[in-house]
Amino acid sequence: MSHNLSEDTSLPISCPSCGYPISLRYCSRCGEERLRPELRSVFYLLKQFLEDITSVDGKIGSTLQLMLLKPGQFELNFYQGRRVDFLRPITFFLLINVLFVFLSPITDFYVTFVDQLTLQPYSGWIKEWTLNKIAAMGATPNEFKVHYDQLVKVLARSLIILQVPIFAVFSYFICYRKSYYFADHLIFSLNLHAWLLIWIVAAQVPEWVILTFADLFGFRESVAGIYFLLLPIGLIAYMAAALRRFWRFNWWSVAIRVVALMFAFQVAHSIFRLTQFFLTFYMVQMPEMNI
Ligand SMILES: [Zn+2]
Known part of the structure; x- marks a missing residue:
C-alpha cells in the first residue's frame, strides 16, 4: 500500500514529478496534484479532458478577439508579462497556419516553376543556373516542371513561417526602440503574419459585399480585382494599429514606418520565394533519375 494514495492531505509527501515536499x-x-483514489477514475479523466479542451478553446477565443479588435494589444500584453490568458504567439501562428492550409482561396504563397524563372526580381539570376542543373540531371525542363509544381503546392504553405524572422529583421531596424528586444519584433512579425493569413480568408466577405453591390448598380468590371486591393489594405491597417499601440509611435512616425514596412514586406516575401525555390528544387525527386 502506497501512502501516496492517502486522502489524508495532512501527511507531507514528496512530489512524484519534481521531488519537492x-x-x-x-x-x-x-503544480502537480497530489494523487488521490478519485484521480484514477474514468470520470476524472473525462473531466480533465473537458477542462483541457475548454481552456485551449478559451485561449484561442481571447487571443483571436484581441488580435482582431485591438491590433498590437496581444504584442503589448506579451511584452508587459500578461500572458496566461492567451496562447503563445508561436502556437497561435501555427494553429492559424494549419487552418489556412485548408481554407485559403488563393495560391499566392506558392510560385510555379515557370513563374520562378520568369516573373521574380531574381529570375534572371537563377534561370541559367537552374537550366544547367536540370540538364546535368539528364532531365528536360518540362519533365522537371511537372514534379516541381506538384511538390511546391504542398510545401509552400507550411514554409510561410520562414518569412517571419526575415520580416522581423527589417522591423528591428525600421521600428527600432531602445527598450525592445529582437524577440519583441519576432512576436510582432508572428502576429502580423497570423493576421495576414486570417485576412486572406476573411477578406472574401467584404469582397462579396462589394461585388454584390457592384452587380446591382452595374459597375462590376471596375471592381473585379477588389480582393487584391483589400489584401494590402488589411496589412497596412494592422501595421498602423500595432505601430501606434505596441511601439507607441506618433501618427507621423507611424505613416513613414508603414511605408517602409510595406516595402520590407515585399523584400521579405521575395526572399521567402527564393528560399522556397531552392528548397523545392533540391527536394524534387525525378523518378527516372538513376544516380
Ligand atoms: Zn512538484
Whole structure:
C-alpha cells in the first residue's frame, strides 16, 4: 500500500514529478496534484479532458478577439508579462497556419516553376543556373516542371513561417526602440503574419459585399480585382494599429514606418520565394533519375 494514495492531505509527501515536499493538495513548485483514489477514475479523466479542451478553446477565443479588435494589444500584453490568458504567439501562428492550409482561396504563397524563372526580381539570376542543373540531371525542363509544381503546392504553405524572422529583421531596424528586444519584433512579425493569413480568408466577405453591390448598380468590371486591393489594405491597417499601440509611435512616425514596412514586406516575401525555390528544387525527386 502506497501512502501516496492517502486522502489524508495532512501527511507531507514528496512530489512524484519534481521531488519537492507537498504538504497540501498541490505541489507549490511544479503544480502537480497530489494523487488521490478519485484521480484514477474514468470520470476524472473525462473531466480533465473537458477542462483541457475548454481552456485551449478559451485561449484561442481571447487571443483571436484581441488580435482582431485591438491590433498590437496581444504584442503589448506579451511584452508587459500578461500572458496566461492567451496562447503563445508561436502556437497561435501555427494553429492559424494549419487552418489556412485548408481554407485559403488563393495560391499566392506558392510560385510555379515557370513563374520562378520568369516573373521574380531574381529570375534572371537563377534561370541559367537552374537550366544547367536540370540538364546535368539528364532531365528536360518540362519533365522537371511537372514534379516541381506538384511538390511546391504542398510545401509552400507550411514554409510561410520562414518569412517571419526575415520580416522581423527589417522591423528591428525600421521600428527600432531602445527598450525592445529582437524577440519583441519576432512576436510582432508572428502576429502580423497570423493576421495576414486570417485576412486572406476573411477578406472574401467584404469582397462579396462589394461585388454584390457592384452587380446591382452595374459597375462590376471596375471592381473585379477588389480582393487584391483589400489584401494590402488589411496589412497596412494592422501595421498602423500595432505601430501606434505596441511601439507607441506618433501618427507621423507611424505613416513613414508603414511605408517602409510595406516595402520590407515585399523584400521579405521575395526572399521567402527564393528560399522556397531552392528548397523545392533540391527536394524534387525525378523518378527516372538513376544516380
Ligand atoms: Zn512538484
